[in-house]
Amino acid sequence: MFIRNERSIKEFIQFYPVTGIIVIINLSLWLLINFLQLPFGQSIYQWGVGSNFFIENGQYWRLITPIFLHGDLIHVLFNSFALVLFGPALEQMIGKGKFIIAYLGAGVVGNIATFLLGPSSIIYTHLGASGSIYGLFGMYLYLIAFRKHLIDPGSRQIVMVFLLIGVVMTFLRPGINVHAHIFGLIGGFLLGTMLFSNASPYSPWRNRHHFRQRGEDEIGFDPNRWQKKRLSPSTKKKIIWTVVLLLFLIAWWNRT
Template sequence: MFIRTERSIKEFIQFYPIVASLVMIHIALWLLIDLLQLQFGSFLYEWGIGSNYLVDQGQYWRLVTPLFFHSDIMHMLFNSFALVLFGPALEQMLGKVKFLVAYLGAGIIGNIGTYAFGASEIWNVHLGASGAIYGLFGIYVFMIAFRKHLIDPGSKQVVMVLFIIGLIMTFVRANINIHAHIFGFIGGFAIAPLILTNVRPFSPWRNQQRYRDDDSIQFDPKRWKKRRVSKKNIIWIVVGILVLLGILGRFNIL
C-alpha cells in the first residue's frame, strides 16, 4: 500500500489528485511565506495561523486554515512526506470526496481539541497538517482492528511501527501540538466506520493505466513485477528517512 510505483510526478497527480493538491498547497504557502517572504504571504500567514484567542473572538476559520501552514521547511517536508506515504492508498480506496472529507474532518477535530484543551493566550499559536495526518493513522488503525480484510500484513506492520514512533515523538519532542495529534487520531478513528462502508482494498492494478503524451492509454503487464520491493524492508527505509529528517532538523541543516 505504501510503496510508490508511479512512473512520474504527472502520473502521481493523475492517480491521486487530492493528495497531490494538498502537497502543492503546502509547498506554495512555504514559498510565499518563508522563501520569498512576500507581503501577500505574510498576510495569508497572519490570516490563517491557529490561535485559540482569535477563535474566541469569532474567527472560526482558524479551526481549518492552520492545516495548510507550516513553521519551516522541515515541518512542511515532514508532513508532506507523511501525506504522500499514507494518503494515496486511502484516496484510491475512499475516492476523492470521502478522502478529502476524512482528511479535513480529522484535522478540524484536532484543532477543536486544541481549542478546547489548549491555552488561549494571544501569543499561543499553532499550525501544521499533523492533526490531519494523525487522522489518517486513525483510519488505518481502525482498519487493523475492525476491517482486517482491507489491509495486508506488511502494511499493517508499517502503520503500527510508525504510529508507535509518532506517538512517542509526540510526547518527547518540544513544540509539538499534542492535542492536535491525539484528537486528530481520535477524529480519524471515529470517522473511519462512516467512510469505510463498501470500500475495496487498495490495489496497484487499479492504477494500471499508463498515459502517453497523446493521452492514449497503455498498460505494461510486467510493470509491477519490475518495481516490486520487499515489504519487510520498507519499514527500515521509512524509519531511516524519518530519522534522517529529524537529525537534519535538529542541527538546522535544512
Template sequence: MFIRNERSIKEFMQYYPIVFTVVVINLFLWLIRNLLGLQIGWDIYQWGIGSNFLIEMGEYWRLVTPIFLHADLMHVLFNSFSLVLFGPALEQMLGKYKFLLAYLGTGIIANIATYFLEPLSYVHLGASGAVFGLFGIYAFMAFFRKSLIDHGSSQIVITILGISLLMTFMRSNINVYAHLFGLIGGLAIAPLILSKVEPYSPWRNIRRSRYKEDDSIQFDPNRWNNKRRIPTALRKNIFWIILGILVIFGLLSRL
C-alpha cells in the same frame, strides 16, 4: 500499499488529485512566505495561523486554515512526504470527496481540541491533526477491517504510529492534543467512511486509465503479493526503506 508505482507527476496528479492539490497548496504557501518573502505570504499566515485567542474572538476559520500552513522547510517537507506516502491508498479506496472530508475533518477535530485544551495564548500551525487522522483510519483497518489492508502494510502503520506517539511525548514544540485527537478523530470516523469500500489495488488506476483502450490486457489481482513480481533490489532493501521512513519520522516530527 505505500510504494508508489506511478510513472510521472502527471499520473500521480491524475490518480490522486486531492493529495496532489493539498501538497501543492502546502508548498506554495510556504514558498511565498519563507523563500520568496512576499508580503502576501506573510499576510496569509497572519490571517490563517491557529490562534486560540482569535478563535475566541470569533475567527472560526482558524480551525481550518492552520492545516495548510507550516513553519520551516523540514516541517512542510515532512508533512508533504507523509501525505504522499500515506494519502494515495486512502484516496483511491474512499474516493476524492470522502478522503477530503476525512483529511479536513480530522484536522478540524484536532484544532478544536487544541482550542479547548490549550490556553488562549496558544498559537499553532501544521497538518499534524490531519496526518494523525489518516493514521487513525489505517489503525482501524489494521485492527477491525483486516480485509482492507495487507499484513505488511498493517505492520508498517502500527510501527510508525507507535513511534510517532512515543515521539509526541518526548519532543518539545509538539501539539500533543492535535496528535492525540487527530488520531481519535480518524478512529471515530473510520467506521462511517470505510463502509462499502474496496481494498487498495495498485493496478486499479492503471486498468482505468493507462490501458483503458486495450481490453485485451489482463492483470493478475495477486501480482502485488507475489514476491517474484517485486524487484530483487527492493526486496533486499525493504528493511532499510522502512527504517529510513521511521528515522525521518522521528527526526522531522515537528508536526
C-alpha cells in the same frame, strides 16, 4: 500499499488528485510565506495561523486554515512526505470526496481540541497538518482493528511502527501540539467507522486500468514490460524501512 509505482508526478496527480493538490498547496504556501517572504505571504500567515484567542473572538476559519500552513522546511517536507506515503491508498479505497472529509475532518477535530484544551493567550499560535496526518493513521488503525481484509500484514506493521514512534515523540519532544496529534488520531479512527462502509482493498493497478479504459494513458503498450527486473518483496521492505528510518532521524535531528 505504500510503495509508489507511478511513473511521473503528473501520473500521481491523475491517480490521486486530492493528495496531490493538498501537497501542492502545502508546499506553495510554505514557499510563499517562508522562502519568498512576500508581504502577501505574511498576510496569509497572519490571517490563517491557528490562534485560540482569535477563535474566541469569532474567527472560526482558523480551525481549518492552520492545516495548510507550516513552520520550517522539515515540518512541511515531513508532513507532505507522510501524506504522499499514506494518503493515496485511502483516497483510492474510499474515494476523493470521502478522503477530503477524512483529511479535513481529522484536522478540524485536532484544532477544536487545541481550542478547548490549549491556552487562550494571544501569543500562543499553532499550525501544521499533523492533526490530519494523525487522522490518516487513525483510519488505518480502524482498518487494522475492524477491517483487516482491507490491509495486508506488511502494511499493518509499517503503520503501527510509524504510529508508535509518532505517539512517543508527541509526548517527548517540546513544541508539539499534543492535542492536535491525539485528537486528530481519534477523529480519524471515528471517521473510519463511517467512511469505509463500501471500501474495497487498495490496488496499485486499478487507477492505471481506469485511465487506460478512458484512453488517457499516454504511454502505450510495452511488449517487454514483463521482462523488466522487478524488486523482490524483501527488497521492497528494506527500501521502505530505510526510508522510514531516515525520515525519523532527519525529523528528530532538526527538532533538537
